Amino acid sequence: MTDQTPALRLENIVKTFPGVRALGGVSFEVFPGEVHALMGENGAGKSTLMKVLGGIYQPEEGRIFVEEVQTVMTSPLQAKAKGVMFIHQELSLAEELSVAENVYLGELPRKSFGRVDWARLYAQTDEILDRLKVSFNARTRVGDLSIANQQMVEIARALTVEAKAVIFDEPTASLTDAEKVVLFDVISDLRADGVGIVYISHRMEEIFKITDRISVLRDGEYRGTLVTAETDEDEITQMMIGRSLDLSRNAAPVEVGEVALRVEGLSCGDLFQDVSFELRQGEVVGFYGLVGAGRTEIAETLFGLRTPSSGRIFLKDEELKISSPIEAIGHGISLVPESRKEQGLILGMNCRDNITLPQVDDMTAGPFVADGAEVAIFDQYRDRLQIKTPSWRTSVGSLSGGNQQKIVIGKWLAMRPDVLIVDEPTRGIDVGSKSEIHNLLRDLAAQGYAVMVISSEMPEVLHVSDRIIAMYHGRIMRKFGVGEVTEDSLVQAISGIGGDGQAA
Amino acid sequence: MTDSRAKALGGLLARQGILVAFVLFMVGFALWNPRFIGIDNVFGVIRSSAILGVMALGVTFVVIGGNLDLSVGSMMSFSAIVVLDLHENPAFGPALAIPAMFAMTMALGALIGFLVGYLKLNSLIVTLGMLSAIHGLTLAYSGGQNMDIANQQATWFGVFGRGTVAGVPIPVLMFGGLALILAVILAKTPFGRKVYAVGGNGTAATFSGIPRARVVFMTYLISSFCVATAGLIQASRTMGAQNTVGQGMELEVLAAVILGGASLLGGSGTVFKTVIGVLILGFIQNGLLLAGLQFYAQFVVTWVIIILAVWLDIAAKRGRLWSPIA
């Protein structure tokens, strides 16, 4: 492989932002037909490196070669013209436009007089969508798609040209297992066609499944490259965070206390039906299912964002009507929402103010916001969650994806809720912090919080939960008690087979 | 090396473009006509900017909250006409005319706040409609007549527009005082924080338990309070007013707010920056007048300035003056 010409080569790239040296002279290469993983902690500089390659950032120093021809990437369009395609970590789609218009944005096929050739546009797009085996078509409005499906549209974009290299920046963060299988098929097709692929992910099982080599960044420095077949998780983790991970779960015996939250026969239109469960103080209950199984909608109903069509909600045996997030928060419920960018953060606001936002009314000295108390809260959660940011004044929008997610978690932990609901809490979070957050959720339970974890990652659900509730198409299929669950039975329950309906 | 210096300069220009352009403009004009930065002229500019400035303070809240207010000009005409009419009404007199006018103006603000905040109607449409509706209301109220105070010697009403304290004109004091109070509210109170949150990302604000509708409602109430204050100064200064006294001011106000650096997308800006924007606009218009440009040319110039400000705002976000992508 080494006697080949690399499809892409980066040499000594330096990029700084105010207060941060994001890349301190990083070199990296990918060969045709190779899947090259780029790994590193949140904020290590992975996305920045790829944005330099994609023409979004201009580096202060360093050189870029495409097939050993030195190139200056001044814009994404130019990068595309040179055969470098980029699937971004944060979605960048025009919600009001159709899927086809998004896929071919900026270069719609034309007829004479510059008229758009709609027939061809839709036909070409549908062809690509067929390869991706998706359930929507070229004419669907992007805003109507789930986040997972929007991610598939981003991927479709990269398949419109004969690419020399394709960069995937955490493409699976919001995909279901079935969609992942499709994505991996697409990647192996591309690889067979001799395309060089850069693959960024925090998920070890994916890395071992599809990559050939792994390069590791740490604090903006190049740490080394490993051959996937000759390494293991531990070695990678060591390189990434400088220590091994203790993946054992703190085995404190679960001391469940009183019922903190009880839901009886809750339904909301056709989103979910007849859902009953209880959450006790001191336990973590995992909600597992496919995207669209109704788990997020249940969480939103408990948080006052949706009105149930029937059913009852009890908090500590007191029946409640929760009709707004303000009321939910008042009753001691916190929700870490599914989408950090849309629902979780004010991107233009600084880190501190984002974390204290839900309690800003209580953080006062006289009529004014108490700056010192706010900074104290920020410091506390920065340390606890190891949030990497130059200062609390930095606007959240300029943090790396994983650190943004930590801000959202910190914001809701800081509320010290009785009931903590987390929806896909570790999306985009590196391995070290992920186990950190898992431990944190366990600790919270041990301190008497009731924790509800919604996740589409089976290892995560299995790891953090005491009990697991499996959902399929808006219904609870099966409830697994402590120690009852096996991977097989879980897989069966969420695909609608072998469940025992509404379990007792 | 020179390259990186050029880049740094470009970055500064994009970020502080308005301030840089303003300083160059001031220096150029001062060299050409030293009277321009004379103490009299400077105070004159501040004084004549006070009415616009007071209105811009309120609109700053609305814009940071993610909305627009195009009704402030015609609302100001309404306030001025109403306060003058009630002043002449024996049942009111100046002492009752002023609170009554504030109540009526703020009722209009509450209506807009209700439509935009609670009913979630588009603020551009609502306030553009209100611009013309309030104009109609003013005409109906005045019967199309201009309003004048008959016996100007017999009233203390002129103090708001013509009075001075220790040589400083009262309109300037009111502008300064209000700016200070509103700056503190915006920067230091939980309410101010919520305005930024709602304008920055309304959905995330809702998810954080912030009553979005109420916050938007309050921004319009503040805006109408500022408009009423401006109307009071205007009516008091001239002791009379035309039905159209505030006409066209909505755009100048918006220009001042954007010049100051508030983004039209909401979520950013400060009271201090708006004050700077007001002064920049005032000095530019004054400079052009001194240069002998016709009064009417100001309308065109104001438009050019708005475009420039919006362009630089976007350029600053992109970090360069021009970019092939959005």
Ligand SMILES: Nc1ncnc2c1ncn2[C@@H]1O[C@H](COP(=O)(O)OP(=O)(O)OP(=O)(O)O)[C@@H](O)[C@H]1O
């Ligand atoms: N536009 C920006 N302005 C300022 N700082 C930035 C900007 N983009 C990135 N950074 C900083 O550069 C560093 C590297 O960020 P980057 O997004 O490359 O991390 P990452 O490795 O992709 O992390 P993650 O796994 O969380 O996505 C971080 O410290 C981040 O805060």
Ligand SMILES: [Mg+2]
């Ligand atoms: Mg990243």
